[in-house]
Amino acid sequence: MLALPFPTIDPVLVQIGPLSIRWYALAYIAGLVLGWLLGRRLVAMPRLWGGTSPMKPQDLDDALFWATLGVILGGRIGYVLFYNLPHFAAHPADIIAVWKGGMSFHGxxxxxxxxxxxxxxxxxxxxxSLLDVAGVVAPLGLLFGRIANFINSELWGRPADVPWAVVFPNGGGVPRHPSQLYEAGLEGILLFVIMLAAVRMGALKRPGLAAGLFGMGYGCGRIVGEFFREPDVQLGYLAFGTTMGMWLSVPVVLAGASLAAFALTRKRAS
Structure with missing residues (x-):
């Protein structure tokens, strides 16, 4: 059976004594910083908002700190609640052991x-309007995060016989879908292009529209990606062959559609 060997990439970029700098951490940093820079550029262009920007670029400097806390705390709490609650209930000290892995995007x-x-x-x-900015820039973080998942050889896909299947070091020696890269393409590249096109077409002039489009785009991309992704071992498949990621993405799609519909009923800024 044809399969691609896993590329030799050390998850640790730099090791200085007990201090290690990992690709995964750099992915979070890159996503947040690039999102912040793009967000500042968006709010500095009043024409995108119908003549008056609802905030100043300096506001995003402080918003970056708040968003970072939200990502880290929410991601960890979401993983604890949705993906491995019995383990953390029995070992509560592990909740703060984020270096061992375990983050939920939905959280x-x-x-x-x-x-x-x-x-x-x-x-x-x-x-x-602030959520609209976040919706436009969020795919950048998703892109880097999924690539980091691939480098870490985690969240790999289901067994596959396609020519581009990859044998992951900890994947049981079985060729698998590189589902991390599928999701990087869907939730990262494709969704980012869609969000930029929406901005160009005036989405920011309708508060809530860009945020709603992101919710729909991410949710649909994640559901599609879950068909190729191996479910978490402690959960396995749920009812009708679904996964936890699918179920958590459904309300994101519905909320995004509702928000976009609400935004379209509002008067567009001239």
Missing amino acids: GLTGTIVALVLFARARGIRIL
Whole structure:
């Protein structure tokens, strides 16, 4: 059976004594920093908002800190609750052991939304407009995160006989779908192109539209990706061959569609 060998990439980029810099951490940093830079550029262009930007580029400097907390805390709490609650209930000290792995995007998404809503209320910024900025830049973080998953040889796909199947070091010696790269393409590259096209077509002039489009795009891309991704071993397949990732993505799609529909009923900024 044809299969591609896993590329020789050390998950640790630099090791200095007990301190190690991992690709996974750099992926989080790259996603947040590039998202922050793009967000500043968006809010510095009043024409994208119908003549007046709802916030200043400096506002995003502080929003970055809030979003980082939301991603980390929400991602970890989401993993604990949705993916391995029995283990953490029996070993509560492991909850803070984030270096052992275990983050949930859906939890991180929820945490980021809560953090940005609180930040917007504190600053007097229109909440939906801030969420729109986050929706446009979020695919960058997803792209880097999925590539880091591939480098870490984690969250690999189901057994496959396609010519591009990969034999992961800890995947049981079986050729598998490189589902991390599928998701990087769907949730990262494709969704980012869609979001930029939406901005170009005036989506930011309707508060909530870009955020809604992101919810629909991510949710659909994640559901498609789950058909190729091996489910978490402690959960396995759920009812009708579904996975936890699919079920968690359904409300994201529905919420995104509802938000986009609401935004389209509002008056468009001229």
